[in-house]
Amino acid sequence: MSTVSFSSWNGKFVDNRKGTAKPVDVRFPERLNGSKFKVLMGWNGIVARDPNADIPSITFHYLKTVRKLSCGECSVCMIGIDKLLEIFRKMGSGKGSRKDLAAIRETVEGVTANSKCNFGGSSLSPVLDAIRSNEADFIALIEGKRRLTEKEYSVDVSAPCMKACPAKLDIPGYIELIRNFRFRDSLNLIRERCILPGVIGRACPAPCEDACVRVDMDEPLAIRLLKRAAADYDLEQGGSALTRPAKEKDEKVAIVGAGPAGLAAAYHLRSAGYKVTVFESLPYGGGMAAAGIPDYRLPKNIINHEIDLIRQMGVDIKLNTKIDRLDLKELQKKGYKAVFLAAGAQKGIKIGCRGEDEGYDGYVDGVEFLKDFSLGKKVEPRKKVVIIGGGNVALDCARTCVRLGFGEVEILYRRSRAEMPAHAEEIEAAMVEGVKFSYLSAPLAVVSKDGRITGIECIKMKLGEPDESGRRRPIPVKGSEFTLKTDMVIPATGQKPDISFLKEVKLTGWGTVHVDPVTYRTSVEGVFAGGDCVTGPATLVEALDAGNNAARSIDCYLQGKKFEREVRFKDIDPNETREQIYVPMKLAEKARVLEPRTRIESFVEVEGGFGPASAMQEAKRCLRCYRVIVWE
Amino acid sequence: MVNITIDGRKIKAKQGATILETARGLKIDIPTLCYHKELRPFGACRLCMVEVKANGKWKLTTSCTTPVENGMEIKTGSDRARESRKFAAGLLYYKYPEDKTVRETAKKLGVDVDEKRAATEQCILCGLCVRACREIVDVNALQFQDRGLGRDVEEPKVEFNPALCIGCGSCAFVCPTSYVKMEEAGGKRTIWNKVFKMASCKVCGRYFAPQEQLEYISRKTGVPMDKLMVCVSCR
Numbered sequence: 001m002s003t004v005s006f007s008s009w010n011g012k013f014v015d016n017r018k019g020t021a022k023p024v025d026v027r028f029p030e031r032l033n034g035s036k037f038k039v040l041m042g043w044n045g046i047v048a049r050d051p052n053a054d055i056p057s058i059t060f061h062y063l064k065t066v067r068k069l070s071c072g073e074c075s076v077c078m079i080g081i082d083k084l085l086e087i088f089r090k091m092g093s094g095k096g097s098r099k100d101l102a103a104i105r106e107t108v109e110g111v112t113a114n115s116k117c118n119f120g121g122s123s124l125s126p127v128l129d130a131i132r133s134n135e136a137d138f139i140a141l142i143e144g145k146r147r148l149t150e151k152e153y154s155v156d157v158s159a160p161c162m163k164a165c166p167a168k169l170d171i172p173g174y175i176e177l178i179r180n181f182r183f184r185d186s187l188n189l190i191r192e193r194c195i196l197p198g199v200i201g202r203a204c205p206a207p208c209e210d211a212c213v214r215v216d217m218d219e220p221l222a223i224r225l226l227k228r229a230a231a232d233y234d235l236e237q238g239g240s241a242l243t244r245p246a247k248e249k250d251e252k253v254a255i256v257g258a259g260p261a262g263l264a265a266a267y268h269l270r271s272a273g274y275k276v277t278v279f280e281s282l283p284y285g286g287g288m289a290a291a292g293i294p295d296y297r298l299p300k301n302i303i304n305h306e307i308d309l310i311r312q313m314g315v316d317i318k319l320n321t322k323i324d325r326l327d328l329k330e331l332q333k334k335g336y337k338a339v340f341l342a343a344g345a346q347k348g349i350k351i352g353c354r355g356e357d358e359g360y361d362g363y364v365d366g367v368e369f370l371k372d373f374s375l376g377k378k379v380e381p382r383k384k385v386v387i388i389g390g391g392n393v394a395l396d397c398a399r400t401c402v403r404l405g406f407g408e409v410e411i412l413y414r415r416s417r418a419e420m421p422a423h424a425e426e427i428e429a430a431m432v433e434g435v436k437f438s439y440l441s442a443p444l445a446v447v448s449k450d451g452r453i454t455g456i457e458c459i460k461m462k463l464g465e466p467d468e469s470g471r472r473r474p475i476p477v478k479g480s481e482f483t484l485k486t487d488m489v490i491p492a493t494g495q496k497p498d499i500s501f502l503k504e505v506k507l508t509g510w511g512t513v514h515v516d517p518v519t520y521r522t523s524v525e526g527v528f529a530g531g532d533c534v535t536g537p538a539t540l541v542e543a544l545d546a547g548n549n550a551a552r553s554i555d556c557y558l559q560g561k562k563f564e565r566e567v568r569f570k571d572i573d574p575n576e577t578r579e580q581i582y583v584p585m586k587l588a589e590k591a592r593v594l595e596p597r598t599r600i601e602s603f604v605e606v607e608g609g610f611g612p613a614s615a616m617q618e619a620k621r622c623l624r625c626y627r628v629i630v631w632e
Numbered sequence: 633m634v635n636i637t638i639d640g641r642k643i644k645a646k647q648g649a650t651i652l653e654t655a656r657g658l659k660i661d662i663p664t665l666c667y668h669k670e671l672r673p674f675g676a677c678r679l680c681m682v683e684v685k686a687n688g689k690w691k692l693t694t695s696c697t698t699p700v701e702n703g704m705e706i707k708t709g710s711d712r713a714r715e716s717r718k719f720a721a722g723l724l725y726y727k728y729p730e731d732k733t734v735r736e737t738a739k740k741l742g743v744d745v746d747e748k749r750a751a752t753e754q755c756i757l758c759g760l761c762v763r764a765c766r767e768i769v770d771v772n773a774l775q776f777q778d779r780g781l782g783r784d785v786e787e788p789k790v791e792f793n794p795a796l797c798i799g800c801g802s803c804a805f806v807c808p809t810s811y812v813k814m815e816e817a818g819g820k821r822t823i824w825n826k827v828f829k830m831a832s833c834k835v836c837g838r839y840f841a842p843q844e845q846l847e848y849i850s851r852k853t854g855v856p857m858d859k860l861m862v863c864v865s866c867r
Contacts, residue, residue, distance in 0.1 A: 071779060072757060072788035074676050079723040110719040113692050114678050157781055173780045180776045181766060582684060582691035584698040 005053070008045035008129035011578045015133065017051050042629035043123050044576050046130060053632075055134040056141050057149045059127055060088045062630045065155050066123050069626050071176060077120030080111035084127065091141045092148035101131060101138060112579055117624035118213065119172075121581035153630045158569040160625055161223060164211035167193045167545040168568055171208055171223055172624045178226055179619035183612065184240060187230040191242070194227070194544055195267040195310065196260060198235065198302040199289050201228025202607070204541050205423050211575070213625050219588040222610070222618050229615035235305060242267070242309045249273035251558050254336040256326065258317055259287020260540045261531025262342035263307065264547025265554070266315045269340075272555050276315045277336075281322035283375070287344050288532070289540055291371040292393065294400050295603040323501050328524060338526050338554045341505070341513060342547065345532035346371070347498040351388055351491045353456075355446030362453035363446060366393045366492025373400060381405040382487045386456050388412045388443055389492035390420035395427065397490050398435045402600050409435045410484070414442040414461050414474040429606065432596040442474065444481065446489060455485045497533040505529070512536055518565050520550040521557075528554055574627040581623070589618040634702040639709060651695035651706055652680055660708050662695055663717060663737060665724075665808050666758035671767055673697045674759045678720035679737065683707040692716050718742045728754045733809040753811040755790060761803035761812055762790060771848070773797035792824040799828035799842035834858075835866035 006015045039046065039053035041062045046055070063084055070078040084107055087100050108124045115121045131138055140146040161171040170189055177186035190197045204224050212220030234240050253269050255262045258280035266276045284290050286303040311317055331339060348365030350356060356363065362382070364372075366389065373379055381404045387397050390413035401409045411430070413420060416439045420427060431437070440461045447455040460480035463472035496511050506514040506523035513522055513529040520528045530546030532538055549565065556563035592608040593599075599606050610618060633644040638655065645654045650673065655662050665677035673696040682695045685705040692712065700706075707713060718741045725738040725745060731754040739745045757776075765774045773796035779785045799821055804814035814823045819839050821828040828842035840863035850857050 068784070069781060073674075073759065073776065075678050075720050075724045075727075075756070078788070079727045083723065083726055106719075110716070110723075114681065114716050114720055116675050116678070116694070170781060176780065177778060180762075180778075181772055182775060182778055185778045582686055582693040582698075584693065585701070 003049065005048045005051040006133055007047045008126065008133060009047050010044055010576055011125075013129075013133065037631045040629060040631035041126055041130070042572070043126065043627045044578065045126050046133065054149060054151075055130050055137050056088075056091075056146065057151065058153065058630060058632065059130040060085075060092070060148050061151070061153050062628070063088065063127065065153075065630050066628050069119060069123075069157065069628060071117075071119075071624070074116035074120065076111050076114045077116070080107050080120075080124070083107050084124075088148065091138070094144035096142035098139070098142065100142065101135075104128075104131065115581060117622075118577075118581055119624045119626045122577050122579045122625070123628065125578055151632060153632050154567070155628070155630050156567050156569060157626060157628050158572075158574045159627060160211040160213055160575045161208035161221075163569055163574050164207040166207070166539065166542040167548060168566070169193045169208075169227075172622055172626055174230065175221065175223070175226055175619045175622040176624065178230060178615050179622070181612070181616060183230050183233040183615075187234050187240070190227055190230055193548055194541070195242075195264050196289065196303070196306050196540070196544065197227055198231035198306055199260075199286075199298060200541055200544070201225065201231050201609075202298045202302065202605075203289065203293050205539055213575075213623055214583070214621065217583055218585045221622055222588045222591070225589075225591055225610050226615055226618060229610040229612070231302075231306075232609045233612055233615075235302075239305060239309070242313050243271070244313055245271055245273040247273050249275070249558075251275070251337040252277065252335045253338045253340065253554060253558075254279065254331055255340045255342060256323060257287060257342035257344055257531070257533070258282075258285035258307070258319075259342060259344050259531060260289060260543040261344075261547040261550070262287070262340065263310055264544045265340050265342065265530070265551040266317075266547075267310050267313070268548060268551030269554060270310070270313050270315045272551070274555075274558070278315060278317040279321045279323055280317060280319050282371075283320050285317055285319065287342075287543075288346065288367075291346070291374050292367060292396065294370065294373075294396055294403075296399065296403065296599065296606050297396070299605050325503060326501050326505075328504060328527065332526075337558055338528065340520075340547075340550055340554060341499075341502070341522070341527065341529035341533060342531045342543070342550075343497060343499055343501075343533045345495045345497040345512070345535075345537045347496050348491060349494045349496055351443060351493050353443040353445055355448065356491065358446070358448070360446060360448050360453050361451055362488040364488070364490055366397045366490050367495055369397055369490055370400065379404055381407070383407040384410070384486045385488040385490060386410050386412055386484055386486040387490045387492055389494070390415065390422055391492065391494070392422045392426060393495070394490075394492040395422045395430050395435075397492050398430050399426075399433060401490075402430075402433050402435060403603055406488075410486070411435060411437050412441050412443060412456075412458065412484075413437065413439050415463060415471060416440060419463075419471040433600050434596075438484075440474065442476065443489075443491075447483060453487055453489055455483050456489055457481060457483045495532075495537045497536070499533055510536060519553045519557075519563050520546065521553070526557070528557075569627075569629070572629065574625070577625075577627075583623065586621055588621065589614045634700055634704070636700050636702070636704045636706060638706045645700045647700075649700055651682055651684070651693075651698050651700055651708075654700055655682075655695060655706075655708050662708060663721075663741060664696060665733070665737060665756065666760060667696045668760055668764070668806050671760065671763045671806070674763065676758050677724070677756075679717050679741070681713050681716040681720070683710050683713050714742075724756060728756055730754065731756065731809050731811075753809050753813075755811045756809055757788060757790065758808060759790075760806040760808060764802040764806045769798070769800055769802050770852075771796055771798055771800075774803060792826075794824070794826045797824065797826055798845040798848040799823055799826065800845045831861060833863035833866055834861045836863060838863055838865075840864070 038050040039048040067081045072078040174186040174189045206224040209220040252275045255278040285307040445457040460477040461474035464475045467473040530550040531543040553563045663679045675694040675697040680695045683690045721738040721741040722743045728734045730752045732751045762774045773793045801814045804812040830839035831843045846860045
């Protein structure tokens with residue numbers, strides 16, 4: 001049961017001010033960042049807790065905020081908002097009349113029906129809610145009995161795609177810049193939250209695309225490829241440098257690991273003026289993006305270019321520098337005031353099958369296999385390889401083996417295709433490249449002869465009830481054992497952090513680094529951690545987000561300020577909307593991909609990107625579903 | 633060809649054509665300010681609104697950006713479409729009360745227009761110049777300003793990059809309000825405050841194109857400059 005005074009959220013009016021408290025059966029934002037708010041106004045309505053909340057003033061402020069996001073390109077949205085603001089100013093100075101309320105209604109309805117994009121189409125309706133639920137206040141304003149007050153309101157902006165993005169990129173913003181042929185501005189906007197745009201533009205699972213409003217109409221925007229287009233175009237033009245810090249700071253910060261989390265933190269800390277040193281055990285930077293993602297998905301020159309830019313800002317990346325034991329006192333003696341641990345999670349986990357610890361020739365962990373290959377280790381193709389697991393690492397191993405010329409490549413997965421955690425496109429690509437998939441099959445034992453693998457004993461599974469991960473639990477089918485002949489087995493069912501070098505820092509039961517979820521602080525003063533070593537294996541973009549946030553937290557720590565995490569539509573669903581403009585059907589632009597027959601012959605990048613013309617065409621499909629909320 | 637119903641008439645329309653193109657082919661009058669048949673539609677002026685039936689409901693849409701689909705039902709002159717055009721024209725007039733073209737258009741669509749006010753030419757952000765420069769000339773000297781969250785730009789505008797402009801005048805040609813001015817005198821052309829030296833024809837001596845435009849064409853096509861120094865009439 002709710003304690004609101006009134007609400008129009010989702011267009012459902014609930015009014016508890018007149019003693020006729022109705023049971024509240026509508027969903028509306030309950031908490032915002034955990035704290036109670038007096039009144040909130042957003043694209044989807046008004047929610048007031050305080051019956052005396054100043055509705056005309058918050059409406060005025062809401063309109064001023066909305067105007068900042070109106071692009072001004074169509075003739076109704078921004079001009080309509082300007083007209084509304086003028087009416088509000090007139091009413092606020094006591095020169096209003098009852099006719100103004102009718103003019104507000106007409107303008108709101110007109111803008112809502114006539115706007116070019118979803119922003120104009122969906123942003124103004126709550127102004128009508130304000131008048132409907134608090135007409136007396138507006139009349140008092142007109143009669144000079146009230147004033148509009150200028151208060152500090154909190155503001156937040158999101159969109160379905162932005163909310164779905166772990167790093168909360170301003171997606172409609174950078175798409176709009178591409179549409180307007182401002183590729184450089186677009187890239188700079190992307191870089192604010194994603195310092196590896198070429199990498200993420202190639203190897204992101206793009207949850208933003210699943211959240212795109214167009215999913216239900218025709219096809220989602222090709223958001224990932226648009227990001228890639230901004231990065232590719234810049235690289236074609238010679239590659240723009242990152243801005244060097246405006247002011248140098250004295251403090252030194254050490255970062256362990258040059259993967260996405262470490263690089264993101266390094267970039268933001270360096271931008272703030274800190275002296276940043278990154279320690280990386282491998283001979284190259286990029287972490288899992290470089291060691292785990294093969295060239296046919298993400299060419300090394302793309303990662304190297306983006307790392308070089310960070311280096312050119314003055315970040316010192318020490319490669320081939322393995323830390324055997326993190327001696328914090330030693331680091332502090334060297335003058336490092338803070339440490340950020342971003343060591344990743346690259347140690348393969350045991351799959352629990354007999355023989356896995358015997359050290360057989362032909363038994364290699366998936367991540368190890370990819371890393372060795374990226375380091376230039378020669379892999380002799382064998383007649384057959386069986387890869388165990390259904391994630392992206394398993395798929396990367398399989399597609400790598402196909403390219404290396406293995407006779408037969410088979411993936412063994414204990415659930416069905418629907419439960420596979422790998423991206424659907426990866427699975428399809430592997431299939432057309434000739435990878436065989438055996439679903440509902442789990443390994444029992446490695447079969448060997450004279451220390452060499454000859455096969456793998458398996459058992460058939462069936463799916464039971466969903467487990468804690470929400471996926472249906474596989475159950476062995478008695479008596480269904482079978483043996484696959486193979487001369488290589490690559491287990492790739494998951495990784496955990498390899499943080500044996502950490503002696504003083506508290507770990508979790510999962511073997512990950514324990515941190516405060518808001519500040520990224522570990523149990524040791526001055527030591528922060530983020531990315532896969534905290535979360536376990538996750539996506540590149542999640543690691544970037546951790547690096548972005550941890551950098552801000554470290555900055556606050558070093559400056560003696562309190563760190564506050566962004567609110568970003570907590571408890572509010574930007575997908576909810578009362579208005580939807582008419583959208584003519586138009587399918588997404590398609591990037592060209594190499595023919596399967598050609599691609600399996602080398603490690604050449606499979607997917608082509610958008611040239612500027614296709615990118616601009618695709619960007620036009622964006623409906624700009626920005627959602628604004630203001631509250632006090 | 634697709635079958636559509638437009639204002640009650642069942643007709644066959646060209647697949648891939650927009651509603652606006654189809655309607656104009658049928659001599660149905662639909663007003664526009666930001667449309668040019670040689671340029672990609674932009675949907676900015678909101679004057680070409682029509683109603684389209686989608687999922688059983690009549691919805692407003694700009695006819696310039698909506699392609700016809702098989703079975704589509706369209707109303708080009710309904711009260712709602714007219715009201716919507718009047719609303720958009722009214723807002724344009726609200727923002728640009730002194731612009732001649734806006735005033736004429738608004739008046740035609742039923743907006744009360746104050747005739748006593750001064751009449752000038754203003755930029756109404758229709759984007760035609762930006763599109764002409766990019767899509768036809770492929771020069772990109774004109775761009776919409778970078779606006780949006782955190783950029784705090786009060787009034788959006790079209791930005792001119794003099795380093796890229798070749799002085800071809802396409803922007804002035806497509807500008808619906810004549811805000812983009814192109815002036816020529818004494819072998820000089822002035823556009824967006826940039827002065828261009830005009831080249832004179834080797835044969836007749838007439839000034840016929842800006843030097844920078846000819847250099848651009850030469851670079852793009854590989855035709856040597858001296859071949860380009862002859863005007864169209866003397867070629």
